[in-house]
Amino acid sequence: MGEVEGFSTPPPSRIPAAFAAAKLAGRTALMPFVTAGYPDLATTERLLPALVEGGADLIEIGVPFSDPLADGATVQRASQAALANGVRLTDCLDLARTARTKHGVTVPLILMGYYNPILRYGVERFAADAAAAGVDGVIVPDLPTEESDELSAACRAHGRDLIFLVAPTSTERRLTEVAERASGFVYCVAVTGITGARTALAAGLADYIARVRRHTDLPLAIGFGISTAAHVRAAGALTEGVVVASALIDHLDTFPPDAQPAAATAFVRGLRAHEAATTA
Amino acid sequence: MVTAVPAADPSPMSEALAAPPAAWPDAHGRFGQFGGQYAPETLMPALEELETAYAAARRDPKFQDLVDRLARDYVGRPTPLFAANGLTALGGGARIWLKREDLAHTGAHKINNALGQGLLAKTMGKQRIIAETGAGQHGVATATVCAMLGLECVVYMGEVDIARQAPNVFRMKLLGAEVRPVSSGSRTLKDATNEAIRDWVTNVETTFYIIGSVVGMHPYPMMVRDFQAVIGHETRRQTLEQIGTLPDAVVACVGGGSNAIGIFYPFYPDAEVELIGVEAAGHGLDSGRHAAPLTRGRIGVLHGSRSYLMQDDDGQVIEAHSISAGLDYPGVGPEHSWLKDSGRARYVAITDAQALEAFQTLCRTEGIIPALESSHAVAQALIEAKARPADRHIVVNLSGRGDKDLQTAADALGMGL
Numbered sequence: 001m002g003e004v005e006g007f008s009t010p011p012p013s014r015i016p017a018a019f020a021a022a023k024l025a026g027r028t029a030l031m032p033f034v035t036a037g038y039p040d041l042a043t044t045e046r047l048l049p050a051l052v053e054g055g056a057d058l059i060e061i062g063v064p065f066s067d068p069l070a071d072g073a074t075v076q077r078a079s080q081a082a083l084a085n086g087v088r089l090t091d092c093l094d095l096a097r098t099a100r101t102k103h104g105v106t107v108p109l110i111l112m113g114y115y116n117p118i119l120r121y122g123v124e125r126f127a128a129d130a131a132a133a134g135v136d137g138v139i140v141p142d143l144p145t146e147e148s149d150e151l152s153a154a155c156r157a158h159g160r161d162l163i164f165l166v167a168p169t170s171t172e173r174r175l176t177e178v179a180e181r182a183s184g185f186v187y188c189v190a191v192t193g194i195t196g197a198r199t200a201l202a203a204g205l206a207d208y209i210a211r212v213r214r215h216t217d218l219p220l221a222i223g224f225g226i227s228t229a230a231h232v233r234a235a236g237a238l239t240e241g242v243v244v245a246s247a248l249i250d251h252l253d254t255f256p257p258d259a260q261p262a263a264a265t266a267f268v269r270g271l272r273a274h275e276a277a278t279t280a
Numbered sequence: 281m282v283t284a285v286p287a288a289d290p291s292p293m294s295e296a297l298a299a300p301p302a303a304w305p306d307a308h309g310r311f312g313q314f315g316g317q318y319a320p321e322t323l324m325p326a327l328e329e330l331e332t333a334y335a336a337a338r339r340d341p342k343f344q345d346l347v348d349r350l351a352r353d354y355v356g357r358p359t360p361l362f363a364a365n366g367l368t369a370l371g372g373g374a375r376i377w378l379k380r381e382d383l384a385h386t387g388a389h390k391i392n393n394a395l396g397q398g399l400l401a402k403t404m405g406k407q408r409i410i411a412e413t414g415a416g417q418h419g420v421a422t423a424t425v426c427a428m429l430g431l432e433c434v435v436y437m438g439e440v441d442i443a444r445q446a447p448n449v450f451r452m453k454l455l456g457a458e459v460r461p462v463s464s465g466s467r468t469l470k471d472a473t474n475e476a477i478r479d480w481v482t483n484v485e486t487t488f489y490i491i492g493s494v495v496g497m498h499p500y501p502m503m504v505r506d507f508q509a510v511i512g513h514e515t516r517r518q519t520l521e522q523i524g525t526l527p528d529a530v531v532a533c534v535g536g537g538s539n540a541i542g543i544f545y546p547f548y549p550d551a552e553v554e555l556i557g558v559e560a561a562g563h564g565l566d567s568g569r570h571a572a573p574l575t576r577g578r579i580g581v582l583h584g585s586r587s588y589l590m591q592d593d594d595g596q597v598i599e600a601h602s603i604s605a606g607l608d609y610p611g612v613g614p615e616h617s618w619l620k621d622s623g624r625a626r627y628v629a630i631t632d633a634q635a636l637e638a639f640q641t642l643c644r645t646e647g648i649i650p651a652l653e654s655s656h657a658v659a660q661a662l663i664e665a666k667a668r669p670a671d672r673h674i675v676v677n678l679s680g681r682g683d684k685d686l687q688t689a690a691d692a693l694g695m696g697l
Contacts, residue, residue, distance in 0.1 A: 065596065066597040067465070067471075070478075070481065089595070114581075116582065116589070116596075119580060119581060120580060120591065144324050146324075169326070169484060174321070192481070194482060
C-alpha cells in the first residue's frame with residue numbers, strides 16, 4: 001500500500017499473519033460479520049473501524065444477494081434491506097477500499113457473498129478488483145469445491161484467499177478435497193443448518209473439529225450460531241477463529257444507526273471479556 | 281400398498297430409467313456449460329447419496345416395475361393423445377393433437393415426478409418430504425404421493441401464490457400436508473424454493489427434498505427429466521400408432537421446464553421433429569414484466585445450477601411475472617439452456633393476454649379447460665399450425681387442467697365467479 005496507483009502490486013493476503021498474531025497473543029481470532037449497506041452504507045463504513053476497536057482480528061463483509069439460500073432470517077433481512085438501499089458488489093469493494101485508505105483498517109477483510117453477482121461482475125475482474133481494494137479473502141457459500149476452479153485460479157493469481165466451508169455432514173473424501181484447495185483458513189459450519197443466532201452450540205462439535213483437523217494444517221474458524229461470549233470461549237477452545245454474525249446484527253438492530261458503531265465496539269469487546277478473565 | 285404383480289403393458293415410465301443416453305449430463309451434472317452443483321457444502325454429501333441411490337434404483341427391475349404399475353393404476357397412464365379437430369379447424373393449417381397430461385391423477389404432469397421421487401425417498405428410508413410449489417400443482421402432487429406412501433409432507437409456498445391458488449392450498453391440507461407460507465423476497469416460487477432449500481440444509485439427514493421441476497443441483501434436473509420422459513415416450517409411440525408418422529413439431533410451455541423436457545427428450549434423436557418451448561411473456565417482453573429467461577435472460581447461477589436467468593447488471597435475480605403461477609419463475613432448467621444454445625429446441629414467448637385467449641379458445645372448441653400454463657403452449661400451437669400445411673401434425677403438451685385457475689381467469693376476464 002501507499003505506492004503510486006497503477007504501479008503497485010497488491011500486498012499478499014493479510015489472513016495468515018492475523019491468525020499468527022492472535023495465536024502469539026494466546027487468543028482466538030475474532031471475526032465479526034456485517035452486511036454491507038445495512039442499515040446503510042455510511043453506517044457500515046463506520047462499523048468497520050469500530051469493530052477493530054472492539055478487538056476484531058478479521059472482518060467479514062456480507063455482499064447482499066436477492067436469494068441468500070444458506071442464510072437465516074437475520075442475514076436475509078439485512079441483505080434485502082441493503083439491496084433496497086441500492087447496494088451492489090462494487091459498493092462492497094469500495095467499502096473495503098475506504099476502510100483501508102480513510103479509516104486505517106489493517107485487519108484482514110473478507111467478502112462473503114453468493115456466486116451469481118461475482119459471475120456477473122466477471123470472475124477474473126472481481127479477483128483483481130478485490131485485491132486492489134484491499135480485500136484479502138472471499139467466502140462463497142454456494143460454491144463447493146466441484147465448482148470452484150475458475151474463482152480459485154483467479155484468487156490465486158491475485159494473491160487472494162478463497163476460503164472453503166466444511167459442514168458436520170462433510171465426508172472424509174470431501175474434507176480431503178477441501179484441504180487440497182483451501183487457503184487462508186477453513187470455515188467450519190458449526191451446525192447442520194443455515195446462519196442465525198442460537199442459544200446453544202451443537203453437540204459433537206469437538207469430534208467434528210478434530211475430524212477436520214486431521215485433514216489440514218490451516219487455521220480453523222467456527223461460524224453459524226455463535227452468539228455469546230460463552231460460545232466464543234467454548235468454540236475458541238477448539239479452533240483458532242470464531243465468526244459472529246447474526247447475533248451482532250440482531251444486537252445492532254436495537255440501536256439507531258448513529259449509535260451502532262459504539263454498540264459494535266462494546267459488543268465485540270464483550271465477546272472478548274471472558275478471555276481477560278480466564279487468561280489473567 | 282403394492283402387490284407383486286408385474287406390469288402387463290410395456291413399461292413406458294421406466295423407459296428413460298432403464299436406458300439412459302450416455303451423454304447428458306456428464307459426471308459433474310453438466311449439460312454443456314449448464315447445470316452443475318452450486319450448493320452449500322452441507323448439502324453436498326446428501327446430493328452424492330441421492331445420486332448413488334437414484335443410480336441404483338433406475339437399474340433395479342423391482343423399482344422400475346413399481347414405478348410402472350403405480351403410473352398405470354394410480355396416475356392413470358398412459359394419458360391419451362387427442363386429435364383436437366375444433367382447434368385444428370380454427371388454426372386452418374397443420375393438424376393439432378393434445379397430449380392429455382391434464383387427465384393424469386391430480387390434474388397435471390407433476391404427479392409423474394412426485395411419484396418417482398416419492399418412491400425413491402421410500403427406498404432410501406426418508407420419512408419426511410419437503411417440496412416447493414408455485415401454482416400448487418407440484419405441491420398437490422407431492423402431498424398426494426406422500427398420503428399414498430405414508431410419508432410426512434411439508435410444502436413451501438409463496439404468500440402471493442397462496443392467495444391466487446387457494447383451491448390447491450386446500451387440496452394439500454386435505455391430503456394431510458402442512459403448507460408453510462413464504463413471506464420473503466417476491467413471495468412466489470423462487471422464494472418458496474429458497475425456503476425449501478433452507479429446510480433441507482437444516483434437516484438433511486432425515487428429509488428428502490422433492491424438487492418439482494428440472495431445476496436445482498445435479499442430479500435433480502436429470503432425475504426429474506427421467507421421471508417426466510414418460511410423456512414423450514408415450515407421445516412418440518402414440519403418434520406412430522395414431523398418425524403413422526412422427527409430428528412436425530412438439531410444443532410445450534416452459535417455466536422451470538419439466539413438462540417440456542419430459543415430452544421433448546425422447547424426440548432428441550428425431551431431427552425432423554421441431555421442439556418448441558413457450559415461455560411466459562407476461563405483459564410483454566419489452567415491459568420487463570415477464571418470465572422468459574431463455575428469451576431475454578443472461579447466463580447465471582440460481583438454486584444450484586448454471587442456466588439462463590433473469591438478472592440485473594449486478595447479478596441480482598429479477599422478479600418474474602406471469603398470469604400463470606406455474607411459469608412465474610426467473611430461472612429455467614439447465615437442459616433447456618443447453619437445447620437453446622445447441623439449437624435443438626426453439627424458444628418463444630406468449631403474453632398473458634394471448635394465453636388467456638387460448639384458454640378460452642380451447643374451452644369452446646374442445647370442451648377442455650386447460651391450465652393457464654398449458655394455455656401458453658396452445659396459443660403457440662395455433663401460430664405454428666397456421667404456418668404449416670394441413671398434412672402436417674403438431675403435438676401440444678396439455679400439461680395440466682385449468683380448474684385451479686378459474687378465479688385468476690375470472691378476474692382477468694372481468695367476469696367474477
